[in-house]
Amino acid sequence: MSRLDLDEAPVVATVGAAMFADAITAQAAHVIAVDWKPPAAGVEESLATVTADPRFADANAEAVGRLSAARAHWLDVRPAAEVLGLQRGEFLHAGPPVDWANACGPLRGALIGAMIYEGLVDDVAAAEKLGASGGINLAPCHSRGAVGPMAGVVSASMPMSVLADPQTGKQGYCTLNEGLGKVLRFGAYAPEVIQRLRWLQDVLAPSLATVLQRHGPVDVSSLIAQALQMGDECHNRNRAATSLLLRDLTGDLIESGLPTARIAEVFNFISGNDHFFLNLAMPAGKVAADAARDVPGSSLIVAMSRNGTEFGIQLSGTGDEWFNAPAPEVDGLYLSGFGPADANPDLGDSTITETMGIGGMAMAAAPAIVRFVGGEPTEALRRTQEMYEITMTEHPMFQIPALNFRGTPTGLDAVMVARTGVVPAVNTGIAGKEPGIGQVGAGLVTPPMSVFTDAVRGLAARVQRAA
């Protein structure tokens, strides 16, 4: 039996000429009018190719199903050399691939700091020389199962949080958050920055490993879900999640057998750093996004990231190929004494949060920081609601109270971005553009449209080759 009902007045979804919608309304029938505009110029053929692929609908369902079903537990803290096999002289960084010559100021600054930290060089001049001479190996964090905030620099000795999906065992990695102010991830490399890195390595990492061993795996996905209902969106605001995490760990920290002074040190460090949890939310996103990789025909975005020079994305259906464009400026609020002229273009892997369905996608959950996007809480609600236009599903676990506990918009679809011109909402920090400065503000990024249209073209080319 046909699914076209010939007996009841239809509810007609209309796209195109308004007069036809009006004519239906005039007949007392219901209309759902689409606010349509043409897709980005020149992409319509690729859109048709991709959506005509017989695998398309199932591929996207499969990919986003894996993304939204993934869960992440925090298991351990281990050196990058051990969990990623990083060698001395090998460095990971945020965003798509980039070399020293094209690296932005903060990334160079972070690499300089990491070279000093690893003992490869004694001073800044030597580090710059080594970097410029091609004496270090660079690779994106994303290519090694890791993610890094801002510059995202990872070197062999750095402690990494190890997260894994309890069902599949697939792992994701991220450094420990250094706190605010002058920190490596914003490109600072002063002696106190290196000193803090050593403290992370020598004090915090082994303490956390001990506590985690005692506590057992920490359910990071569950903490995200709770924090979203407490005013975090887990990208630019992690205050609730960090508090929840600390509450969860404190008993085991106290009973860990560590010296009281060290317990206090660890407690105060996490307690004094609202963004400590960001470095757990991010690898949780990496675990989810990597689970969705390599589904042929799928237009799901599995990586969205910036190295401060370029903004790039990867799709599930296009393998390891990056689709890049110059990194945009961040429209934001600046710390006193800084302004747009001091800002580096968009930087960091932290957009993995938006990729998994939180961060800017869940802005409606975080009214306390909506003024970063230049608006009132109502604007945040609108933004999140608009994100449902370009996502494939609603997250089964992450919910937004203000939207009647609707699941967060999850599974960014490059096809829908290209069709609607609506780009993902991204919240982010702003790094100073000169090496060594650190954070100068925070705000909202408008991702460059061309990466999404290029990705759709790239997917269309693969679809045609497969046909």
Added chain:
Amino acid sequence: MSAHVEVRAGTYHDSVTLMLASQQVADLPGVRSAMVAMATPLNLEVYERLGFDLAAVATASPNDLVLAVEADDEGSLAAAVSALEVQLTAKAAPSGGAAADAVQPHTLAAALRDGRGTLALISVAGRFAFVEAMDALQAGVSVMLFSDNVSVEQEVLLKDEAARRDLLVMGPDCGTAVVGGVGLGFANSVRLGSVGIVAASGTGAQQVSCLLDAAGVGMSAVLGVGGRDLSAAVGGRSTLAAMKMLDEHAGTDFVVVVSKPPNEAVAEQVLAAAEKMSTPTLVGFVGRGREDLTALSNRALSMLGGNVEPPQEWLVPDRQPQPGFIRGLFSGGTLCDEAMAIAAEALGPIASNTPLEPDWALPADLHDATHLMIDFGDDQLTQGRPHPMIDQTLRLERIAEESKDPDCAVLLLDVVIGHGSHPDPAAELAPAIVAAREQAAADGRDLAVVVCLVGAAGDPQGLERTATALNAAGASVHLSNAAAARVAISLVEGNTR
């Protein structure tokens, strides 16, 4: 240069509020730097870097608020400090309830996500239509695809997708449909009944359904399939699907299939499918050398056992043949084709922008000193302007032009009313007809005007009202397009180039 530094103990504002306030005050004229922040060690470093005196905040703790402004002069400073005060005490403006308003969907996928929609109507430009149509089908919703310029390959893909999901694609280039009593696109308010129509031609379907309506017969559904559906490439996919839907539909007792003569193999398939249907089915391939739409409608009426009477006319008395030619100015493609087919049989070649034979093509300026018929709804003439059923400007201009042409003996027009069409075509056409006839009379000619009016009694423009207005302007008005064509022919018969 003046500076203001103040510590407010125990005053908390979140950092976003403070950054916002700092930035707005720093932008005021005469302000060199401004900072309002909680007195954390980090913020005090910034404070110092901005050149403020650390001693002034020596006692501040991280729970205290620091206000620091430096300005060119006392006036700017005072203004800045009071602006800062305003920033920090400002109450949020009422939102106007925007939060409650859902975002309007940007795609059919989004529009259909909540499962309310049961049908999609797509009229975006053809090259954008495919993805929207695919959205609808994947959401389990049938599609009326008004858009033209959709490729044959895409049409076949869509129709195959629909077949897999037991859905129907009406179109592309489908001008009319009636589903569940609701007219879509250009559609007439025909009475409800038990005749289902499957049509590869929009105005053809409108003509047949309106003639049945005028004879008291109602429709259960009018399902368009698009002009290319019965081509070899598309193979009648939607026609066959629509016939099956109507055959299975309890409320349909009789089916009429209307199309131009299709590809032969496809025609056989359609006829074979009609044979097998349990619902009585009349397949009408109309066109040159075949029966016209009125004859098809009459055949349907007699099969239904009804009274077959000539369709209604509003005549002009004592009209005599005149020297000159027919000038047919149409908005409906099928109506134009049908008039040309009938006229060609009686009068020979009819020049047109959509000619029956390639040799009969009109020059690009659409003028020739002979019988000619123009389809103003043809793609070439609708680029960048609304369809002539909505916007009559081009036809009105041509009517005025023809009134001055001594070669023009008869103006033959179609007027298609109903949903989607011009809200009152007679209001523009009647005065134009009066003016044209007056102009011709001034030149010593008796310009005959013949109108085919396609509409149903229930149409918003009013069938009777429209007919009467046009008739009063001096036109003979006919519900049958074929009848209108024959009247026009009778007024010029024997006149040749």
